[in-house]
Each structure stands twice: as structure tokens, then as C-alpha cells.
Amino acid sequence: MTEKKQDQSLSNRTMGDIARMAGVSESTVSRALAGSELVAEKTRDRIQEIARTSGFSKNEQARNFALRKTYTIEVIFPIERGTLQQVSDPFFVDMLAVLTDELGKRGYDLLMSRSPPWDEERPGCAFTGARADGVIFVGQGRHRSEIRDFARLHKKVVTWGAALPNEDTCVIGSDNVGGGRRATEHMLSLGRQSIAFLGDLSLPEISQRFEGFKSALEAAGKTVSKDLVINSPFDIEEARSATHILADIYPSFDGIFASSDMIAIAAIANLRQRGLRVPEDVSVVGFDDIPSGAHMSPSITTVRQKIRTAGKILVDQLLAAIDGETPTSEILPAELVIRQSCGSGRIPAN
Amino acid sequence: MTEKKQDQSLSNRTMGDIARMAGVSESTVSRALAGSELVAEKTRDRIQEIARTSGFSKNEQARNFALRKTYTIEVIFPIERGTLQQVSDPFFVDMLAVLTDELGKRGYDLLMSRSPPWDEERPGCAFTGARADGVIFVGQGRHRSEIRDFARLHKKVVTWGAALPNEDTCVIGSDNVGGGRRATEHMLSLGRQSIAFLGDLSLPEISQRFEGFKSALEAAGKTVSKDLVINSPFDIEEARSATHILADIYPSFDGIFASSDMIAIAAIANLRQRGLRVPEDVSVVGFDDIPSGAHMSPSITTVRQKIRTAGKILVDQLLAAIDGETPTSEILPAELVIRQSCGSGRIPAN
DNA sequence: TGCACTCTTGCAAGCGCTTGCATTAATTCT
């Protein structure tokens, strides 16, 4: 009883069937359903009516195949091998949501694939397999060069991440350097003396934020202390243990620039656990502006990434590339959003 | 200069090309590349070698078309019309991530579409259009009956949500009733006298949680007070304004059962804003167990949904359905995770 | 009435791959 059945029971009528019902040829049906002016209005209406009442739905797989299009875009999160679970950072999710919306508006679907094209162990990149018309990389991870090679080779690729000056490939990203600088400057302006940095410097976006961090310190006549640069992954659990060390070395610092809001949350949790107060004892500034950041206590001061704008641009540029144009990179402003975790306006006790 | 180019410049070789290079027929190439025993090992190796070195990649669109398969599953979040932004609740995201993983393991891709099949205004359900082999609904939203109709009609559909007794369609979900009951019982056991409920009762999952809430109260000889049942959407911003009313009526309650962690976060933010303490003045219990819940202050007591298990089962059942078997519904245990926001073990002051 | 048109419609090829069946080549058996 376990043999596979081919019971595509219903509504797998083809255009041929409709043609037969309408007493016309298949091509006429095709044109009628496409609303072509070529077929007489009367016939067109009749055919459409028949199609509707008989519950016909066009086989888009076949259609797309004939047109050599797919109307789907592959979205890849170039995270490390393993589960996608790791991207549960709300930032990525929001980006995904925005992309789905923007692509949808333009008639495209979004295909999440599980592996980047250079992943040897797993088969099938939907894009090279012609199952997608283009690809969007969300973040560069540790694969900046692979992405660049891939993009150079295949065109029809845009990536969200850190744009470098001599980039010949389309990358859209926030002004990470500026954001990092402003975040740091803000804490300095509040009188914070020594500020720690939390983040994974092997990721280009993060290293840009560090860049800004560093330049702000230097502009203030300070230097970056090795001890205060802590490597921390995006994942909140791991971030929490990674930043554990921080609380140990208090009071060698009185401010933290966390390279993502999730990391900021982890850091705050850590400090709290050790009895330190945020922002009284330590200022914390995050990055991203995730939705819940405003509702925590303390609410998180952060650098906002204009993610909806970003999604729109990514999609626009990619579709332009698909149309044969050359997409252009862009850097989006990253604005400082001041809330409670930095202790704004309050002079720290010590 | 803006005419579209067809510059699929490279690597769009077809099997015919490879066949020519190898001096064999197209069918032999097809079989060789599929690793068929039908073709001599020697030829097979030679063909594979040629394919590899010439950078050939099989056109999966064509392949799938020929096979009448797509190896992609459509995932639909039946949220209200508008942007997908609304699903930025980490719970949905985590579900999405798990589904991507699980589908990936089994060789399927995940297609996010923006509109449910019954959305008139927007064309194209990938599934009915034969661009997907099956569909997973994540949550039922306000569309339980549409989903059921759709599933009955098309088979090859599974949904995450609230299973009702006489369900003839495959739905996998948490034990919402039990979870709601345990959450409430716990607060009662801590001595809380009057507990509010926050959530959108028009959603089946939530109404089940309310069911549990109610039964716990009744078992304790209490009744549900209308004033303490507040309608709140999932979105954190909206939830915050929706729950605003609560703080006003304190101290008519001393506990809150929030039907999702995001709502719990919003509620806590609200109470705090009015100078109320959690858990000292008010106990709060959430639902979902989102990753950041453990790292907030207070950390959130919640009902954990076994989302990874859920994803696995959803995929298993759907693929079974695709194989012609009959998928079976299942209810997953929902476990209470006690943290700080309920004030566990502490007797409330008043 | 006949010719040149314009409208509608149909024919058939083609998209790149898979696969049942026929064909040929190699092998084994009597």
C-alpha cells in the first residue's frame, strides 16, 4: 500500500484541455490567457471564462521554462556551515522580510537556499542551476572573496555588506565606519573614558564598525586597548559567553560598543549578572536597531540600519542587473538612536 | 543603450554540447551525469570529467520540468495583507530557519511567497502554479478555514498551528492548551490572585492558550474577568500600545500571561514605564521561548515551543504526503521554563 | 467581381532534460 501514487487528481488540466473545451488551438488559449490583443476580444473572454470556471491554473514551471525565466531570486546567508538557526538575529530576519516584500511587489519570489555556491559538500546552487534569475547575498560572512568571484563570474548578483573602495561588484551596505564612529563619539561625549569593543572582526561589516570605533578614539587622543577588544560572534548565547570576560575586568572600562544589538543584549545581561549597572556603571551602545531594543530595560542606544531602504535598493539593483544594466553600489547612512543604555546626558559617577 | 541583452555569456552549455564534446548522444550524457549504471564506467567517468572541466552545470529548471518535480516547498505565513515585516517575531524566524535546514537536508529548497493562495489581489501561488511540490503554512492567522479548504483540495499541505479534534487535514502544533494552563497554574501557585491575559483571541493558537488559561483559573475556583483579557497583536510596537491600558488598572491584577514572548516584553516595558516592578508587583509569563528571553532583565519565564522538533515533523509529514502517504497530525509538548519574570518562589508583597 | 488589406487563428518548432524502447556491439554457451 505504500507505492507512490500519481494522484495529481485535479486541476492539472493543461492549456491543451482548455483549447479542446473552447474549440480553439492551444496557441490561442495561450494568447488569450496572456490577454494578448492578437486574439479577438470575444474569444479571449470566452477562453478566460472557461479557464476560470474549470479551475485551470497555468503551469508556471512550464511557462518559465519556455521563457527561460524563473521569476525567483535566490537569497543566501553566507553563514558558516551548519544550521541556519544561527541567523536568528532579528536583523537578518527583518532583512529577509523586507526582501520578500520588495521582490513580491515586483513579481518575484524568494528562494532561500541552504548552501552558498562554493559549498562543496552540498549540491546545487539554484542560481547556477537556472532555478533563480539572480542572487542576493545577505552579509558577506567570511566569504567576501568567494562572493566577489562569484559575482564577477555570474553578474546578476548583489550583496548586502561592507563596500570597499575598489569594489567592482555591487554591494549595498550601511555606513558602518560612520556609525561606529558616531556611537563611540557619543559615549566619549558623555565622559566615558575607556570603551570596549565587542564583535567578530573577521566579518567585513564588523571590521568597518571597528574602524569607526578606532578613529573616534584616536580623534579623542586615545588608543585602542587590546584588552578591550573582545571577539564575539553574532549568536546571542555564544556572545554571552564570549563577553563573559568583560565583567571580570571592570573597572578597566566604562563603556561598550557592541557591534550588534543582540551582542549588546548579551553584554548587558552579563554585566548585570555581575552586579554592574547599565548605564550608571557602564554605557552600552549597540548596532542595528532591532525592534525589541526600544522595549527593553534599559532601552538600547544603537546605530540604526535603514533596512527597508536597503532591501528596496538591493532588489532594484538586482533587477536592473537582470535587465542587463550595471548595478551600482551604495552606502546608506547609519543614524545614532539615543536611548537609555548609554546613559545619555548623565555624567557617570566615577 | 538600454535594450536588454541576452548575455548569458558563459556556462550555459547544454547537455547537447557536452554530448558533442564527448562524441556520444545526449541521453548518454544525461545518464552519465546521473551516475547511471547503464552507461559504461569508462564513458561515464569521461563524460563527468568533460562536464566538470568545461564548467557545465545542469539546467535544473529543465530537469525539474521534465520530471514534473520542483524540489521546492512553498512556505506561507498567512498574516494579514500588508508587509511581511510583521513576522519579525523571532519565533517565526526561528521556524523559518529550522524549515530551511530540514528541507535542505532532504534536498528541497524553500520558497517564501508573499501571498496566500486565496489572496485575490495578488497573482500566483507557487504551489498551484506548479512551482512548488507542496506547501507549509506557518500559523493559521485568521484563515483557518481557507487553509483547511485549500489543504483538502490540494493535499500536499501541512500547517503549523492549532489542531482541532475533528481536523481532517495535517496540522502540527504545540500543546497550547496545556502550555497556557501550566503557565497560569504556576503563577497561581506563586500566590498570584488575579491574572490578566494578553493576546489576539481571533488566532486559533492563541485562543487555545486562552483555553488553558481559563481552565487553570477555573480549577482554582476563579473566573476570567473581562477587564483582564486584553486583545493584543503580535507586533511588538502595537502590542505595547495595546497593553498600555493594563498599567492603568493596576492593582486590579498581579500577574500577566502573555501569549507570546514579544508581547511579554512589551508588557514588561509598559509596566516598568509606570513604575511597576516585575516580578515583585506583577508576575509575567510569556510563550515561545525566544532566544533573547533568557538574557533580558528580568529573564522571561515562558512556555517553550519545541520548534526544531516541529520543523522536522512538518517536513517529514509533508514529504510523506508528496510521496502519496497520508500525513498525520501531531501535538507537541509545551514545557514551562521558569526564569525570573514570574517571581518564582517568592511570595508577592501585597 | 476581384485584389489588396487587416484581423484572427492555427501550425509547428523549440526551451533542456529524462527515459522507454530499439539497436548495435560484445560476450557466452552449446
Place this chain on the structure above:
DNA sequence: AGAATTAATGCAAGCGCTTGCAAGAGTGCA
């Protein structure tokens, strides 16, 4: 050595749709 197998390959149809081109049917005009 010839017949009967078996192994390796090729032929051609087909998946459901689109579309260039040809053909048929009206229409207007001389």
C-alpha cells in the same frame, strides 16, 4: 561457429507552454 544473452548506446517522444510565421476569413475599394 552460430544462436542466445547481456551490456552499452542512441532515437525520439514528451514535459506544458510561448511565439514567429503562414494561412484563412472577412472587409473595403476600384
